Amino acid sequence: MKGLLLLCLLPLFGGQRSSACPHPCSCKGNQVNCSSMSLKSSSLPTSFPAGTTVLHLHNNLLTSLPNGILDDLASVHSVSLHGNPWVCDCGVLYLRAWLLRQPPALKSHVGVNCSSPPSLRGRLVVYLSEREVLDSCHYWYCDLALASQVCLFVFVVVQAGLLVALIVFLRKFKRLSKEAKRTTEESFTAEESPRENEYAPLRDSST
Ligand SMILES: *[C@@H]1O[C@H](CO)[C@@H](O)[C@H](O)[C@H]1NC(C)=O
Ligand SMILES: *[C@@H]1O[C@H](CO)[C@@H](O)[C@H](O)[C@H]1NC(C)=O
Numbered sequence: 001m002k003g004l005l006l007l008c009l010l011p012l013f014g015g016q017r018s019s020a021c022p023h024p025c026s027c028k029g030n031q032v033n034c035s036s037m038s039l040k041s042s043s044l045p046t047s048f049p050a051g052t053t054v055l056h057l058h059n060n061l062l063t064s065l066p067n068g069i070l071d072d073l074a075s076v077h078s079v080s081l082h083g084n085p086w087v088c089d090c091g092v093l094y095l096r097a098w099l100l101r102q103p104p105a106l107k108s109h110v111g112v113n114c115s116s117p118p119s120l121r122g123r124l125v126v127y128l129s130e131r132e133v134l135d136s137c138h139y140w141y142c143d144l145a146l147a148s149q150v151c152l153f154v155f156v157v158v159q160a161g162l163l164v165a166l167i168v169f170l171r172k173f174k175r176l177s178k179e180a181k182r183t184t185e186e187s188f189t190a191e192e193s194p195r196e197n198e199y200a201p202l203r204d205s206s207t
Pocket of ligand 1: 033035
């Protein structure tokens with residue numbers, strides 16, 4: 001079953017990683033040229049041919065690199081990334097990590113500088129400290145994490161309140177039911193005894 005699923009999925013992945021030149025770039029042998037095409041991070045091809053050796057991405061409008069986009073390119077030895085308005089917040093961490101892995105001699109990091117936030121403008125991405133990047137990091141998922149923590153706290157408080165209310169209610173209920181039991185017993189015996197007295201003479205007379 002698993003094998004069958006894999007067989008069905010393989011052509012999908014195979015199709016994605018085809019050797020076709022990704023639109024709108026031009027290709028010459030294993031060189032893929034996507035430079036000066038006003039490419040934004042959202043309009044960047046999702047993958048490149050597996051055999052790519054040289055990849056031009058410079059002079060575009062890229063603000064970040066999608067996570068993992070360069071990881072499968074085993075034979076790549078040059079990627080040009082300069083001349084893009086990189087945004088140096090959480091989203092730059094993948095680009096920074098990739099640049100750090102490149103041999104310094106390739107000079108992949110040259111000209112890869114931040115255009116925002118203002119405090120990091122003009123800084124080379126590869127020399128940013130992790131602290132600096134995380135400090136300027138205001139992403140919706142950070143807010144989401146905070147919101148969910150607050151929600152969790154509120155839930156816990158509400159649950160504790162409900163638990164206390166339940167305990168108080170149960171105690172009150174216990175007391176009330178005890179009281180009710182006592183009063184019914186009392187009224188029962190109070191009701192029963194005169195009747196016994198009523199019947200007593202009858203029973204006495206019948207015998
Ligand atoms: C890459 O493409 C751009 C835009 O079409 C062109 O100006 C540039 O000369 C090309 N570079 C190479 C190395 O082919
Ligand atoms: C980034 O580097 C390029 C090339 O070195 C330079 O022309 C550009 O002015 C720099 N950008 C900023 C914001 O400093």
